[in-house]
Amino acid sequence: MDKEFVVNDVHQTCHIIVVGAGIGGLTLALGLAKQGHQVRIFEQTKTLSEVGAGLQLSANSMKVMRSLGIDNALKTHHFAPQNACIRDYRSGRYYLKSALGKTAQTRYGAPYWHVHRADLHSILVQQCYANGVEIELNHRVMGYRNTKQNVTVLLEGKTEQADLLIGADGIHSKVRELMLGIEAPFFTGQVAWRGTVRADDIKHINVKPDATVWAGPNQHLVTYYLRGGELVNFVAVEERAEWLQESWRTEGNVNELQQKFAGWHPEVTEVLAACDKTFLWALNGRPTLTRWSDQRVVLLGDACHPMLPFMAQGASMAIEDAYVLAQLLTKYHYSDAYQKYEALRKPRTTQIQQMSRDNASLYHMHGGLAGQLKLNALSLVSRYAKGIVDSKLDQVYGYDVTSLPL
Template sequence: MRARRSGAPRIAILGGGIGGLAAAAFLGKEGVAATVYEQAPRLAEVGAGLVIAPNAARQLRRLGVLDAVRERAVQLDTGWEFRRWADGTILSAEDLAASCERLYGEQTYTAHRADLLAAVQSQVPADSVELGRKCVKFEAGDGVLRLTFEDGDPVEADVVIGADGVHSIVRNAIFGASPATDSGLCAFRALVPAERAPAFARRAAQTLWIGPGHHLVHYPVSAGAFVNLVAFAPAGDFTTESWTSTATVEEFLAEFDGWDERLTDLIRAGGTPARWALLDRAPLPRWSEGNVTLLGDAAHPMFPFFAQGAAQAIEDAAGLARCLAEDLENPAAALRRYEELRIPRTTRLQDVSHGRAEINHLDDGPDQQARDAAFRHQDPLVANGWIYGYDLEAEFAPAAAAKQ
């Protein structure tokens, strides 16, 4: 653990992804030291693209990294552009360029995960991150929190934050293994070099093609150098829950056989795709036990259909840092406040993300026709204002006012 001010708790964060590094960065902004333990030999976010909605952009601005993110991100002109699977008919589209900042004070961006990770990492001192530290055991007993690693000395801490993902060792040690059920869906992912992508996919737009049992999303990332492609299909007997597993281009194409040929051309241009199963987990009723808590996917794994996974990890990090900084002498109370603040919001997002698959995947017929007609009269940017307009600072305003 790195040096800390006298009397401050030793804080260990397990996991050096976006959530774990954001927790260390926000804690540092509050003047609280923490050490991140990451099993990989270098910091590199797996995956490809993500959406930085206004609620995430707001926190990145407060962290002081939004300008750095924008250097490699793409500011969206159009979002929620729904297209019909067979012919690309536009069912609805949102003019983000005209409305997003006016409504929520921030724009919406798309970015490569590695670019976002690098920006957040820039706010964490290098000596606060220990790489190649694969945790094999976490123990909480007799007032001692102990992390045991595959290599290197064990670590004792006063506070442990489990930001170690969907297969969290910390969560399993405290609350038991989180049972997962088969959602029946899997995801394919590819990055298409811009020079190989058709013009419609290079636009500053987040486009969703929806059809029977499937949907596909694409948008540019890496300052427009690539098009991120992610698609959802029936899983069959595929159950591997790993972002490093792959499929073949032929398997990917087979799922979208008969779809608009512009889309299948885009799939071909992406090369070998990744593939992983979407397993379903019920929301946890609590995240904290004593001086131990969870963050991000370790706390609230959610389907990606509202593109809020990374955003909620960043919000978690900001809220956790604020709670700990305001009650550093009583970490257990601070962590209870943190989960009380965050669980209602993340549970709601888990629920709505779960329900989106059914809406997107309707078979052609009366229900699909009614959905498409409703799209023409919906404004998702306004309808989802509870997501995008959320301001964490408002949660702390009453307490701050009472202290004045």
């Protein structure tokens, strides 16, 4: 199995195991399969499904979707927001209104779409199967062992061998734990309520066709449309001192959610009034990892750089990771590919992590009056010095991994 990835410019097929069938793992598997590699995914759940609701695919991730040839499949499921907005939680005043839609597509060379996680997940699964990827469910990784010839992966009930092992198994990554030791993720002091409501049930409030952040004291809420406007997705974040649930995700109490945001703008309260089911997540994080790889094993996505949702870039960063790693593993021996991958991706993901943390403070008006003044200053900047706002967004949305000289 110890094949070079490039020998005299002749591509060699390698056997690669990916742990985790989430967005990042599936994107990686598809990218590797399209390059001719033999890929198997091991997923610990018993069914192929995606927990969650909406996600935002900005231009930087849509360029990867386009390169993989699945943008057309997504087109029938997407919603294209017209603006990215920050509004006051009570008055509805706009602190920021930045054009998306055709304006962003022209500026960044790709669209900005909202999609349901389940739709993207289903399309990726179908494309993986169509390109020869094997997906095995109900398989939990228990250990691995590197040798000179291969990596042996210990699963419950059996062992497998491969040339490489890639851990795309999320913030609670078992592969990361095996590589770097047991270390529980830390609670950030914030929890997120998530759900969707039917747009037909709230026609009377005319939710704007935007990606809107409603900023309030120690809380914020995001609303946007999915599936061509059929659904309105919401993510409601509040600060808490602790998280006592054993599960990282639990079904939430709708009445409690509605009470938490009582008195907010009608576009918020009416969306929540139409909600009949919600899930509650703890927003966890990890310190910066000392390394992302161990000989033939490497990490991807939330397994190595979990993202707070305040830049809407968690899925996009995993998608970018997947493209870069698939390309590098096709051009270089794995040891060089892993080194280049971490050197390229770590600064990028660290930057987005910091921007997300900064936004949490902004959205939650930290500092009382000082927090309100920051939002007022943002309003002035967006109105009279728009180039400053555009420059910040350009760093995120204008980044194009498909054109990097890898």
